[in-house]
Amino acid sequence: MKAARFEYERASSLSKALEVLSNNGLDTKVMAGSQSLGPMLNLRLARPDSVIDISTLRELKKVTQEGALLKIGSGLTHAEIEDGIVDLLKGHPWQYVASSIAYRSVRNRGTIGGSIAHADPAADWVLASTAMNAEIEIASAKGMRRVPINEFMLGAYTTVLAEQEIITAIIIPAMNDQSRWGYFKFCRKIGEFADASCAAYFDPENKTANISVGALDGAPRSLSGLAKIIAKDGWYSISRDIISEHVSLNLPELDELDQKLFTTVISRCLDRAFKIERQA
Incomplete structure (x- = not known):
């Protein structure tokens, strides 16, 4: 058609x-x-x-640091983030997130702001932003406003974005030496939407501990109880059974097979977040 x-x-x-x-x-x-x-x-x-x-607007492709925060222009493509063409995102863990999105042809055109505005439950940037407590900067002819990501997405393909508004930036904490970041998703084949996904962000300096899971029926869900235990006792103290218990508690609507899938995805995500400590 x-x-x-x-x-x-x-x-x-x-x-x-x-x-x-x-x-x-x-x-x-x-x-x-x-x-x-x-x-x-x-x-x-x-x-x-x-x-x-709005794809050619250079003003939506800027990345700036404001104190301990990074402000990422909504017009940056997945490929531009993946390739680290902006110095402030060079070596940033979101380069890996960008590289795992669909296919290179899609990454060459798709933008971080467009992905978040579309609000697909399986989208990578919605999940990554949720784990990092991002704020979404939104512009209209009346002015600017910022909305926390956990208030932005109301459900599948549904957001607080009004018809006269445009996402202009995503604001996230800047990484530091203590920050730990992990991301893992399960796809049946490369390029497909995820069947289960998890993002984890720990920053003792900012007293932040988040584990978020995506590819659900709506917005990402947080496993705050599990994140607090890990922040207090360390990743080594957590067994697969403990992860499984928190999955059952937070995602009771999933059948047994999907609960096992999410348990595995969360475990592998956390392995990536703490790989530096595990190799020490």
Whole structure:
């Protein structure tokens, strides 16, 4: 199939895009990498009156450090993060997250902001952002606001983003020498959506301990009890049975097979988070 007819405009600036969204009175969709919107248009699952293209806006590709926080522009593609073309993300663990997304052709076009806005439950950036207590910076013609990631995604493909708003940045803690980060997902084959995924972030300096699981029916779920035990007693103190207990407690809707799958995914994620300590 082909997309239904729509008006197309390429934005020359963020302010121009926001002006179009607030003034044209049409059903307008924002296009970044178009790796989700494109197929939806072709399948006619989305039939907007117009599309505003923000993919060429350099102002959405900036990465800056503000104290202990990193501000990542929403227009960065997965490939740009993967390749470490921005100095502040060179050597950052999110390079690995980016490299595991779909295929290189998708990573060349897809953007971090577009992925989070789409809010697919199996999406990598939604899960990674949740584990790091990210804030989502959102712009409209009325101004800017920041929303904690755990308040941003309301359910599958559903967010607090209004029709006149655009995600401009993702704000996360900067890594330090004490930070521990792990990420693991199970896919039936490379490039497919995950059947189970887990991201873990521990930072004693900021008193943060998060384990989040994704590829569920809705937003990622946190295993805060397990994270607190690990932060207090260390990863060595945790057995597979303890992980399994916390999976059963936090994901009771899963059948026995899926609970075993998530137990394995969480265990491998935590192994990656603490691999430096295990090799010492």
